[in-house]
Amino acid sequence: MKKQYLSLASLVVAILVAGCATGPSPADLDKITADVVKNSFRDQGLVKVSVLAPEDINTACTAAEVAGKPIDPDLANALQEAQLKTIKWPADGNYLGDWKKGEALAQNGRGMTWTDDAKTANGGNCYNCHQFDPKEISFGNIGPSLTGYGKTRGVIADPTSAASKAIIEYTWGKIWNSRAYNACSVMPRAVHKGIITEAQAKDLMALLLDPKSPVNQ
Ligand code: HEC
Structure with a gap:
């Protein structure tokens, strides 16, 4: 102090x-x-001062925000290209984990504060901004509702079509690094920033795309 x-x-x-x-x-x-x-500031527990290091993409988005203008489209594209390169695609080609674990993870906002234990997995904190299971009444609306996600995008009806493959890949990429598709997105870059693991991303994919998930009933 x-x-x-x-x-x-x-x-x-x-x-x-x-x-x-x-x-x-x-x-x-x-x-x-x-x-x-x-x-x-100083390092304390899990929270390191290095998180404050400037990153090109944040500098560009903040500059646009301060100027009260949308980011220049060419600059946005270049930044998104760079973010896209950070995404790792599942080596085994398998995108879907366990939707039940995904639901618990989407509900869980734990982690990333200085009192947290690094050995305990973080939550995804997804309900804070999105609706998923329509039976859950507590959710945020900063992001769009994801209720019916797999169904409305045709993935449930025809999971192996080229269109479904594109949706599956986009969803994976969005969860891995949201800013690969929207340079100044407020959605956290969940896997890229080490908030969640690749296995946890698969469970969230199942929550969105598994035919048995409550999201698709
Ligand atoms: C701070 C708010 C916030 C959090 C937390 C958040 N998102 Fe998002 N998400 C958004 C916003 C805003 C968009 C849409 C616009 C954009 O990309 O910026 C979005 C878009 C998406 C999309 C694309 C939807 C579409 O129709 O294209 C998916 C899928 C998604 N989020 C999944 C998740 C998952 C899974 C989590 C948890 C790991 C999560 N989000 C956490 C704000 C958030």
Whole structure:
């Protein structure tokens, strides 16, 4: 706490000193801000300061947001291309795990905080933004409802068609790294960022695409 006050005080002094000359440039302000962040946070438990390291895609999306404009489409495409390359496709060609485990995982928002135990698997936190099982009454709506996902996209009726294959691959990619398809998506890059494992992604795939899953009743 004390350290944070000191950092803020030094920021104010730095701005005042810089202000006496020609005024701080945006680059100076960026450096001052980066120093404040560096001096104010430390690794604690699972949470590492390295999560604050700037990433091209975040810098670009934040710049667009600050400017109040959508991201430039060519830039978005280039960023998505790079994200797409991070996706690993199942080596055995098998995309579907156990929908029951998937449902529990979608419900579970545990993990990623400094008090969590690294040995316990994280939850997917999917219900926080999406509807899945229509019987579940507690869900968020930041993302679209995924109730009926496999059915409405034709995967249940004809799982081996080329169209179904494309949906299955897109769904896998979306869960692995959502920003491969929408550069500035707010959906977490679940497998890419190590939030969930590849096996857990298969269970979520089953929740969305298994004919027996409550999502497809
Ligand atoms: C913070 C909110 C948020 C969370 C958490 C979240 N999503 Fe999403 N998701 C979205 C949004 C918003 C979209 C649609 C637009 C986009 O891609 O940004 C989306 C899109 C999707 C789509 C594509 C839907 C379509 O019709 O194209 C799938 C599949 C999906 N999410 C699955 C999941 C799964 C599985 C989880 C849990 C691991 C999850 N989401 C967690 C916000 C979220």
